[in-house]
Amino acid sequence: MITALLRTIILYFLIMIGMRLMGKRQIGELEPSELVLTMMISDLAAVPMQDFGIPLLSGLLPILTLLALSLLLSQLSLRSLRLRALICGTPTVLIRGGKLQQDAMRKNRFTIDELMEENGFEAVFVGSGAGLPMFMHIPGENLKGVYSANEFLTRINLMKAYRPDSDTPIMDLKGKKVAVVGGGNVAMDAARCSKRLGADVYVVYRRGMEELPARHEEVEHAIEEGVVFKTLNNPVQINGDEQDCVKSMTCIEMELGEPDASGRRRPVEKKGSEFELPVDAVIMSLGTTPNPLIKSTTKGLEVNKKGGIIVNEDGLTSRQGVYAGGDAVTGAATVILAMGAGKLGAKSIDEYLSNK
Numbered sequence: 154m155i156t157a158l159l160r161t162i163i164l165y166f167l168i169m170i171g172m173r174l175m176g177k178r179q180i181g182e183l184e185p186s187e188l189v190l191t192m193m194i195s196d197l198a199a200v201p202m203q204d205f206g207i208p209l210l211s212g213l214l215p216i217l218t219l220l221a222l223s224l225l226l227s228q229l230s231l232r233s234l235r236l237r238a239l240i241c242g243t244p245t246v247l248i249r250g251g252k253l254q255q256d257a258m259r260k261n262r263f264t265i266d267e268l269m270e271e272n273g274f275e276a277v278f279v280g281s282g283a284g285l286p287m288f289m290h291i292p293g294e295n296l297k298g299v300y301s302a303n304e305f306l307t308r309i310n311l312m313k314a315y316r317p318d319s320d321t322p323i324m325d326l327k328g329k330k331v332a333v334v335g336g337g338n339v340a341m342d343a344a345r346c347s348k349r350l351g352a353d354v355y356v357v358y359r360r361g362m363e364e365l366p367a368r369h370e371e372v373e374h375a376i377e378e379g380v381v382f383k384t385l386n387n388p389v390q391i392n393g394d395e396q397d398c399v400k401s402m403t404c405i406e407m408e409l410g411e412p413d414a415s416g417r418r419r420p421v422e423k424k425g426s427e428f429e430l431p432v433d434a435v436i437m438s439l440g441t442t443p444n445p446l447i448k449s450t451t452k453g454l455e456v457n458k459k460g461g462i463i464v465n466e467d468g469l470t471s472r473q474g475v476y477a478g479g480d481a482v483t484g485a486a487t488v489i490l491a492m493g494a495g496k497l498g499a500k501s502i503d504e505y506l507s508n509k
Contacts, residue, residue: 264450264451265277265279265447265450265451265454265472265475266450266451266452269474269475275474275506275509276474276475276476276502276505276506277474277475277476278468278476278477278478278495278498278499278502279447279462279470279475279476279477279478279481280477280478280479280481280491280494280495280498281443281444281447281481282443282444282479282480282481282491283441283442283443283444283460283461283480283481283483283484283485284303284441284444284480285441285442285443285444285445285460286301286302286303286304286437286439286441287437287439287440287441287442288301288437288439289334289388289437289439291388291389291390291391292390292391293390293391293392293393293399293402294391294437296391296393296397296398296399297393297396297397297398297399298324298398298399298433298434298435299391299399299434299435299436299437300323300434300435300436300437301436301437301438302333302335302339302340302342302343302436302437302438303339303441305323305343305346305347305436306339306342306343306346308321308323309323309346309350310346315350324433324434325351326347326350326351326352326433326434327350327351327352328351328352328353329351329352329353329433329434330352330353330354330355330431330432330433330434331344331347331352331353331354331355331432331433331434331435331436332354332355332356332357332388332402332430332432332434332435332436333347333354333355333356333357333435333436333438334357334358334388334435334436334437334438334439335356335358335437335438335439335440336356336358336360336364336365336366336367336384337366337367337438337440338366338367338368338371339438340356340358340367340436340438341356341367341368341371341372341374341375341380342371343436343438344356344375344380344436345374345375345378345380347434347436348375348378348379348380349378352433352434353381354379354380354381355380355381355382355383355430355432356375356380356381356382356383356384357383357386357387357388357402357404357430358382358383358384358385358386359384359385359386359387359407359420360384360385360407360409360417360418360420361384361385361409362382362384364409364417364418365384383404383430385406385407385408385409385420386404386405386406386407387404387405387407387420387422388402388403388404388435389403389404389405389427390402390403391403391435392429398433399432399433399434399435400431400432400433401429401430401431401432402429402430402432402435403427403428403429403430404427404428404429404430405422405423405426405427405428406422406423406426406428407420407421407422407423408420408421408423409421440484440485441480441484441485442459442460442484443456443459443460443461443462443480443481443482443484445460447462447481448460448462451472451475453471453472454470454471454472454475455470455471459484461481461482461483461484462477462481462482463482464476464477464478464482467497467501468482468494468497468498468501469501469505474505476498476501476502477498478491478494478495478497478498479491479494479495482494
């Protein structure tokens with residue numbers, strides 16, 4: 154009886170592995186209906202096997218044994234990554250050991266249409282964020298030593314690019330002059346990090362100190378650390394040397410006019426007030442926008458003038474079955490708002506699929 158029970162269990166798992174190889178999904182993620190189907194197929198397969206003289210058990214006992222074994226393996230797989238990989242397969246990892254896995258990325262590049270039309274997904278949630286840095290589109294932005302704040306902060310904090318042995322090092326900022334263009338919290342982060350790396354730092358902002366969008370505490374801390382604020386100034390050109398490295402930035406003085414749509418006074422250029430600010434690096438901290446890649450590869454997906462995906466109160470986009478939320482919709486905002494959008498998207502998708 155024990156031998157027959159073991160043979161039955163092995164048969165069940167062989168069929169489950171077959172379902173995985175046929176492209177269903179990982180063994181540990183079979184739906185209850187698929188598990189029942191597996192048991193029914195196993196019972197049918199047991200009949201001809203018994204005819205060949207290979208005794209197998211059928212009925213309630215092997216089914217209960219399989220359920221108990223599946224539950225045990227599920228619990229063990231949560232505690233052991235190796236066991237999880239053995240049962241469910243190795244998960245796709247895009248970054249391993251600090252290195253980008255290009256092959257894994259190539260295998261996981263799908264458009265929304267491919268996900269829904271070729272891979273069988275009935276709903277998709279877009280939560281791609283707003284990570285595309287904004288630039289001023291002025292001459293010289295492609296010179297060596299010009300960074301976006303996102304790139305600069307990511308490289309020095311996560312990739313330790315200030316170390317000489319880094320794979321993607323930044324220039325040594327000790328004794329150098331750095332201009333941070335912008336006045337938000339991220340600009341303060343970039344300015345203070347540059348200061349701690351030994352640079353003389355200027356924050357160049359086209360409005361006055363009172364109009365700075367950064368938190369007051371951030372501004373105070375930057376001033377305490379020695380950051381110099383050059384307000385009512387705006388860059389018009391970045392100048393390079395013979396090696397295409399940044400050597401200075403041409404700025405123009407500004408004055409505040411009438412309030413604009415944001416309620417803040419509009420900065421107006423002072424004609425003939427251009428001057429040159431000697432700097433060795435420029436960090437653009439002008440905010441971020443949603444990446445246009447999803448819009449450009451998804452027909453019928455409507456976005457607003459800033460690139461944010463347009464959704465209704467349920468998070469549904471202009472495409473049926475396609476939902477979105479977070480910074481991809483609102484533009485750069487807070488973590489808590491993005492979390493709320495994800496929760497709303499999950500609820501809306503559940504209702505959508507349940508009513509189909």
